[in-house]
Amino acid sequence: MHPFLEPYNYYFLREQTQLLAQTHRSVNDRSTIQAVRGLAFETIKEELSHLTQEELAIVMAIEKITDSQREVDRYLENLRLFVRPFKQPSEAGVKKAFAKTKKIQMPDWETIDLKEYSFYAWNDPGQQSKFILYYQNAKLQGLQGTISNEVKKGICTICHGTSGVSLFTVKGKVNKDGQYKTKGNYICYNSEACNRQLQTRTHFDAFIEQVKAK
Numbered sequence: 001m002h003p004f005l006e007p008y009n010y011y012f013l014r015e016q017t018q019l020l021a022q023t024h025r026s027v028n029d030r031s032t033i034q035a036v037r038g039l040a041f042e043t044i045k046e047e048l049s050h051l052t053q054e055e056l057a058i059v060m061a062i063e064k065i066t067d068s069q070r071e072v073d074r075y076l077e078n079l080r081l082f083v084r085p086f087k088q089p090s091e092a093g094v095k096k097a098f099a100k101t102k103k104i105q106m107p108d109w110e111t112i113d114l115k116e117y118s119f120y121a122w123n124d125p126g127q128q129s130k131f132i133l134y135y136q137n138a139k140l141q142g143l144q145g146t147i148s149n150e151v152k153k154g155i156c157t158i159c160h161g162t163s164g165v166s167l168f169t170v171k172g173k174v175n176k177d178g179q180y181k182t183k184g185n186y187i188c189y190n191s192e193a194c195n196r197q198l199q200t201r202t203h204f205d206a207f208i209e210q211v212k213a214k
């Protein structure tokens with residue numbers, strides 16, 4: 001079977017799995033456990049309603065999860081087989097995505113587990129830059145902006161998780177006064193952590209749309 005889960009689907013399911021196991025470990029009341037399970041299964045089916053019956057059957061093996069860590073590990077290991085990795089771009093592709101930037105530190109793709117990335121982003125602390133690569137309708141896109149080196153605890157606009165965030169600003173169009181309009185968002189300074197917290201593409205797309213809007 002072909003991979004059918006995006007990395008963010010995997011992280012969503014991982015959280016649901018941990019929630020279920022945690023409930024089984026900490027709650028004694030049977031009806032409460034049943035309620036939590038029912039709600040989790042509903043949420044999963046809704047979030048992954050685009051899957052085929054066969055694919056959904058693999059995901060719904062989550063129904064076997066109780067308090068056993070071994071079961072959790074086994075389930076997640078199996079899910080991982082069906083995760084679609086971030087498609088490794090060519091060097092020319094990356095340069096084209098950041099056409100306005102002269103100095104780009106190329107990611108060392110060989111050392112990166114691409115199954116962990118829904119988008120790929122890295123910082124160039126010397127230039128206070130963040131480079132974000134992502135696919136939109138299968139086309140590679142780049143977004144470069146300034147990332148402050150000052151990290152504080154807050155909510156990230158991309159993954160909606162609480163983590164170490166920094167102000168990310170993107171230069172927009174020049175306005176009437178000859179000044180650049182800039183748009184700022186607090187996002188995870190560490191984009192590996194951001195990917196692990198991203199559970200739906202909707203948040204990421206909304207961020208991109210907001211930043212790119214004229």
Ligand SMILES: [Zn+2]
Nearest residue numbers: 156159188194
């Ligand atoms: Zn984030």
